[in-house]
Amino acid sequence: MHALSNADLHCHSKVSDGTLEPEALAARAKAQGVELWALTDHDEVAGQQRALEAALAQGLPYLTGTEISVTFANKVVHIVGLGFDHTNEALKAGLKATRGGREPRAREMAEGLAKVGIEGAFEGALHYVGNPELISRTHFARWLVDAGHCSDVPEVFRRFLTEGKPGFVPHRWATLRDALRWVHDAGGMTVIAHPARYGFTPTEEYALFIEFQAHGGRGLEVVTGSHTAAEAVKYGDMALEFNFLASRGSDFHSPDESHTELGSLPNLPGKLNPVWLELQHRIHYPGA
Known part of the structure; x- marks a missing residue:
């Protein structure tokens, strides 16, 4: 090499x-x-x-x-x-x-999104990964795009998943x-x-x-x-x-x-x- x-x-x-x-x-x-x-x-x-x-x-x-x-x-x-x-x-x-902290964090993220009218985000994101131990913001982003809440992944992060936004939870x-x-x-x-x-x-x-x-x-x-x-x-x-x-x-x-x-x-x-x-x-x- x-x-x-x-x-x-x-x-x-x-x-x-x-x-x-x-x-x-x-x-x-x-x-x-x-x-x-x-x-x-x-x-x-x-x-x-x-x-x-x-x-x-x-x-x-x-x-x-x-x-x-x-x-x-x-x-x-x-x-x-x-x-x-x-x-x-x-x-x-x-x-x-x-990894163990991912599922509780993901449930908190879903709660934050529910407060702004986006229901079912945890179950939606989980569909993209299968294992709650590995769930991440990326899986939420894919679900939010496919569910029609955003047009693309960068928009999801801008609107929902960065610090100060409804779906952001630090880990x-x-x-x-x-x-x-x-x-x-x-x-x-x-x-x-x-x-x-x-x-x-x-x-x-x-x-x-x-x-x-x-x-x-x-x-x-x-x-x-x-x-x-x-x-x-x-x-x-x-x-x-x-x-x-x-x-x-x-x-x-x-x-x-x-x-x-x-x-x-x-x-x-x-x-x-x-x-x-x-x-x-x-x-x-x-x-x-």
Whole structure:
């Protein structure tokens, strides 16, 4: 895996808030020219064995993955874990505890929506996921669009699901220290996902990077679906400044919703050290 390899190390299946099964994602990744793939469902590893087997059947090298929600400076930050043992019991227990707050939060969100005349939102959103432990704002958004309350998902978030709106309920996620420990103890590496999305001040962002590094965090997602070219340059420079490894991932969720297709991102700048070079021993290769 050289520095220009088409690695896509961030995407979601139906096991969390994507719309495709892991097997369909593996086939899509292969068809789109992905050379190294990781499925990173939110706070869940239940799709990992399926994704691994499907990738290898496609002749596609695979890294295990997950995306863990943590609370930092009163905001939700996402940490991607890569290359861990997906059968590790402590990791699975930690993720289960993190997911455990989703159903009560979702019921509160539905209550808020009911107060503005939108009834049945919890049951409606649940139809899109099946598992109350994995219910998220994305599932509410899809239901609100399909039920005719909004024209598209961005409108849902603007009107109902962001802070100060009727359906917004904060969730206390894992701590940064705990999330990193779960992944590291399971043999994996951690990466800060899409850093431009959080809206931190420079001081807050610096504090995040320093604390992440202090707890053994190694990587920064530089090239990702929600980053502009300028943001990729900025976080590439920050990866060099902090001696972070650089990661790359589309954050693909759905053929109908995602702006960035699997495997379609620009390459990492050559000056950066890619995470996959440090994870060679954790990559599952076809026929190995």
